[in-house]
Amino acid sequence: MTNRTPAGRSADASGAASGQKRQRPPAELIVIVVLTYVAGFIAIGVGILFILLRYAVDNGLLGGSFAVTLTGAIVILFGLFVIALASALTRGKHYARVLLTVAMVVEFVLAVVSLIIDGTSYWFEIVLMAVAVLTTVVLWVGRTGRYFDHITERDAASRNTGL
Numbered sequence: 001m002t003n004r005t006p007a008g009r010s011a012d013a014s015g016a017a018s019g020q021k022r023q024r025p026p027a028e029l030i031v032i033v034v035l036t037y038v039a040g041f042i043a044i045g046v047g048i049l050f051i052l053l054r055y056a057v058d059n060g061l062l063g064g065s066f067a068v069t070l071t072g073a074i075v076i077l078f079g080l081f082v083i084a085l086a087s088a089l090t091r092g093k094h095y096a097r098v099l100l101t102v103a104m105v106v107e108f109v110l111a112v113v114s115l116i117i118d119g120t121s122y123w124f125e126i127v128l129m130a131v132a133v134l135t136t137v138v139l140w141v142g143r144t145g146r147y148f149d150h151i152t153e154r155d156a157a158s159r160n161t162g163l
Helices: 027-055 064-090 094-117 119-140 142-161
Strands: none
Touching: 027 064, 027 119, 027 142, 064 094, 094 119, 094 142, 119 142
């Protein structure tokens, strides 16, 4: 859908000048976005299940009903935050890339700590660490890195020209 601006230039539905073609996200970024959405929905599901644990007969080991409910609510909020990051990644927002990188670093550190504390599930922890490293590398190098650089340059140019 195009609209004519007073100067005669056409603008797309978002109001940006159509002189610049909107660049599509690379396939690697789309895979990361889909995995991020899946992780967010899984976190929400786990949070709901955790809240339902408050009705378990013996939840004293988990800190009582209040602690279980609070933990479940925090996990649900984290899942919503991850879904918001996935949405921002598709629009090329730099802050989403940085925050997802921070989340991957935290996930990597937690996997290492879990591996040190209990080595019985080492394959699962190794897979988590590999996913965290691969996600971070994909976000910052190659076509995905160039995509974010292009979006950042385009945003800076539009701020300078007032478009």
